[in-house]
Amino acid sequence: MMIPSNYLLPLLSVLLLSASATTSASLLDNFSKCLSVNSELYVPSSTFFSQNNSSFSSILESSAQNLRYLVPSMPKPEFIFTPLYEAHVQAAVICCKELGVHLRVRSGGHDYEGLSYVSETETPFIIVDLAKLRSVKVDIDDNSAWVQAGATIGEVYYRISEKSKTHGFPAGLCTSLGVGGHITGGAYGSMMRKYGLGADNVVDARIVDASGRILDREAMGEDFFWAIRGGGGASFGVILAWKIKLVPVPATVTVFTVTKTLEQCATKLLHRWQEVADKLDEDLFIRVIIQVANAGPKGEKTVTTSYNSLFLGGAERLLKVVEESFPELGLTKKDCTETSWIKSVLYIAGYPSNTPPEVLLQGKSLFKNYFKAKSDFVKDPIPETALKGLWKRLLGEDSPLMIWTPYGGMMSKISESEIPFPHRKGTLFKIQYVSTWQDGEKNATKHIDWIRRLYNYMAPYVSMLPRAAYVNYRDLDLGMNKNDSSFIQSSVWGYKYFKDNFNRLVKVKTKVDPDNFFRHEQSIPPLPLCSEHCLA
Template identity: 50%
Template sequence: MVVRSNNIRALPSLLLVLPIIVVLLVSLAPCSTSASNSNPSAHNTFIHCLVNHSDSSHPISSAIFTPRNASFTSVLDSYVRNLRFNTSTTRKPYLIITALHVSHVQAAVVCGQRHNLQMKIRSGGHDYEGVSYVAEVPFFILDMFNLRSIEVDIESETAWVQAGAQLGEVYYNIAKKSKGHGFPAGVCPTVGVGGHISGGGYGNMMRKYGLSVDNVVDAQIVDVQGRLLDRESMGEDLFWAIRGGGGGSFGVVIAYKIKLVKVPEKVTVFSVYRTLEENATDIVYNWQHVAPTIDNDLFIRLIMDVVNATQNGTKTLRANFIALYLGDSKTLISLLHDKFPQLGLKQQDCIETTWLQSVLFWTNINISTPLEVLLDRQPQSPVNFLKRKSDYVKKPISKEGLEGIFNKMIELVDTILYFNPYGGRMAEIPSTETPFPHRAGRLWKVQYQANWKTPGKDVADYYIDLTRKLHKYMTPFVSNNPREAFFNYKDLDLGINHNGKNSYVQGRVYGVDYFNQNFNRLVQIKTKVDPSNFFRNEQSIPTLPH
């Protein structure tokens, strides 16, 4: 019996057969020493293991790329989204498995343990610290991009989506079946489903419908024993953990069953700019009181950066208000004239469009562009060197506080702040419903950005230092004890786990920032399902100390 990736709804019926086969394989696999990148015989032994442990009707050989393969570099580079981790000195993987079938994933798990190799799981490559494709120890990459089946069922208002699919593909396939349905997830079309959803997943419909993980009803995962499990067979604890706790700490997520949400046939978007000379301070001050409390159909993101002022040689702060409203422009104009008149929104600022075309707008793609652009797996914008950090704001910031922040940004010049408002549905869902804890009491989430195009350590250090300085300056205005951070905005400044004897202590440092009170439950689940800590990375969930 074969599990076919193009019929993922049939997978649960096979779960009774596969565990028996794979558990036998694991139990027969003897321990061996760690393989070395420079040892050809070790390469051959590992590959032999992969071939032996995959489904013979779906040969794995065509999915294996070693450094000796002419396509190795292009396969590796094709999903690197941060050039900081694509240099000549960056450690390269032992090999790459571009899984074509579920059995390839199972073989990777079995043989990775047998040969004591660290496995990195990559679905889209957008993790900010390159954790899915870089390591300090010998490792291999399990790349999920070929497992990207999407099956939409409008009758049940659900869809099975494999981890290697990208958000643009998901949105396109939903809209192809129904103009009245969508899914609350990120605004970048090339983000991979596996990492995005397993870490929480948020977007511009979260005030209406919550996070991506709040709309997941089932999942399929390969566990440390190589078993293919669904929600029923994995149990509610593990199902809870992989909806916001990071799937890569617990297994390899194959697919999520998502619940579709209703969207109107007509939505409205706008993007308006205001500088300090155009009263940006007062507008931003009022935004923070309005954006988290206004109608749940409206999401207004605030982006702040530094630009040239009208006066020669001076800099000024620019605030960009970019919004999605699940309704028509006339209603939106009336709403904002009543609740947020300081913005001064005009009819000509608004664009009425479809929900799917609004995705293009939010990605800075002309909305008249053919929608098939969402199926392009390479980003429309050039890939940069970058650094990101995050925070949560619980209390409105005074005008004096805002002015200080603006002045600091003008001093630093090359930093950007994103403010993403909460409230609405986000405040209604209990903080323990999923591992994602940042719910009620948070007004907005902060993302710190620095982007640059020039390689070199000195340049990287300069820009990274800028984000750290701004992050430090923001300390009085954000959450504390713990200073909260968003797991999908991976930030190794918060701590690195070397996965040795101090793994739990190291993991707790960043774990409490990301997960607050949910960290302890995640550790307990991790210890139960992966006691040997095979599924690990620099910021994975640790096991309890022995």
């Protein structure tokens, strides 16, 4: 009997879905059995979320920041595993290797291109979500803390402030960043000009390597330890925890935000900021947040530039510092708010005033958007004529955002090769470009095309050879590993993120993960069938 063709397509779809469900179920069953054999600690069934589990979508979406990678057309993991202990993570690595399953690891879900929860290049894949590994143990006497990878940086700040009002840690401004991935890319924040990056202030770590061993700094060796502090996430192993070095902060710090529109001479002021921002007192951090708003004299659309600042000291000394080095800002005592360091964290992160610090324990993001982002580093001030061209382009987009982050201070004193993060002396500031939207896939192409055109426009005014980029602002436009990643292919984006440190990262990768078990669209590649002399 012939089956009418109009029945074939629905029938085929049902069969494919059925086969897929069977595959997922058998994979989960095999994985679960493998874990029970390889984990010294019991693995409850409640740690698994398959696609037919009613909680699957909520767990997948829980910490995913870029909604572009949650649309129905994006590949989904076969299941999500939420380990309760470090031994569970160790067993998961062993079992993924044994079963030939591709692994993605998520700590905070902030990867700009969704690489911690989506794989567009390899299927099937699973997610190991570290959200339940979030212990923060602060030792004030030792000026240190052990922090598990699933904790957010906001939780870390809060736990430090619980023990001391005069200790802090120099890492991210966004408080929902997962510590595991955040530090692997560098981790900059409002104290970077005083103390450097988060990764500059890590003294030990625990990691699961490609053989399924849990290693600390002594066991992994200095090359391996060097690579994981700024060499990008998920190339060398699964970070379980960092031991961070705490830094002193004053009991009283000062914050302010001063906003100028185009009609208030924003162009000239921003040009002046470029000339002084990296030379200011290292206790002073002034970033510039550039947006479009209906803030013109008659409510028309204009560009706003907001000078958003943390000063490690009181308002009186701050006013003297600004008067001496950046009087053009016109800062007054009325603009300044004296506060504690932990409350300054909330202020810089954009929380409403009077928000209690306990909100940091929720580990939740203030914003989730569909977005595309890019980055640049600037070595010479951008001329006013170019800024005017920039304003025209910003005014042509719905919700553009630029953040200019000042360098100098300690950032200029640390060698480019001290850790893999190379953007140091000679950098005036970093630019982050973002376009956000809320209508899903509908107009995504329009917004992505706009940010690519803006990036092209900025080319003459930013770093060159290479045109540098920040790995924690992941940008797949810079290049991607295709199937078997090669050194030549990966070096296109690798030198932009890491400059010459890319060569050393490849040597470390070849030594610690020669089979490229830990891989993604922009992971560090190993050299194929080649000893270390290839990059000597």
